[in-house]
Amino acid sequence: MSEESDLREMRAVPEGQLVDWMSRRFPEGASPQWWLSVFEPLEFSVNPFRDVTPGRRAEDLNLAAEAILLAVEIGGVGAATGAYWMLRIAALALRFKPPLSGIPQILTPDGSAEWALQQLPLTRERAIAESEIRRTAYLNADEGFYAPVHGEVNLADKVAFPGLQDVELILSALPWVFPHVEDEGVGNEIRSWLEIGGSL
Structure with a gap:
């Protein structure tokens, strides 16, 4: 079954039952690549320049939110992704004027930002400390640290600073919704993170 036909089936699954469909379709779990092959066409389908009905657009936004939450919950993709x-x-969703109706709370600026902040794997203090360790390792690295100009490249089994990279990924996306966040507490938390983001 192709990703395209998978998406057609997912659109027909009643809200809240996607986990059951996934367990039948992928008893061993789906790969991160498969999940991305679902997120990308859903993003494309809700683009403001696409000629689709408001109802279909709202349905795809809801499906996108449900799929992302499920993918994180069952480990299909990392929390930062x-x-x-x-x-x-x-x-x-913010690009629609007037605003779309029927979208889930988690796709509002406040909802998406608050949930994203909850996925940050490090405190600000720990992120700064790991950034300093990484910077020192980079400055003190010998030639073995770099990929050879000619010859075989062996990729490491593990990322050296996975938590820090996850923080950087989330911080790269928070500015997209930050100007529209209304909750003062959420806004202050984002601001505190973005203030250190440039120095990581």
């Missing part, structure tokens, strides 16, 4: 995509879809 899910937060990035939720912010991306929420930013797209």
Whole structure:
């Protein structure tokens, strides 16, 4: 079954039952690449320049939010990737004037930003500390640290600073919704993170 036919089936699944469909379709779990192959066409389908009915657009926005939440919950994609995509879809929903009706709370600026902040794996203090460690490692690296100009490149099994990279991914997307966040507490938290973002 292709990703396109999977998406057609997912659109027919009643809201809240996507987890059951996933367990039947992928008993062993779906790959991150498969999830991205679902997120991307859903993003395309809700683009303001697409000629689709408001009802279909709202349905696809709801499906996108449900799919992202489920993918993170069952480990199909990492939490940071899910937060990035939720912010991306929420930013797209902001482009509609007048605002779309019938979209879930998590796709509002406040909802997507608050959920994204919850996915940050490090505190600000820890992110700064890891950034300093990474910077020192980079400055003190010998030639073995860099990929050879000619020859075979062996990719490391693990990322050296996964938590820090997750923080950077989420921080790269928060500015898309930040200007529209109304909750003062959420806005202050985003501002505090963005203030250190440039120095990581």
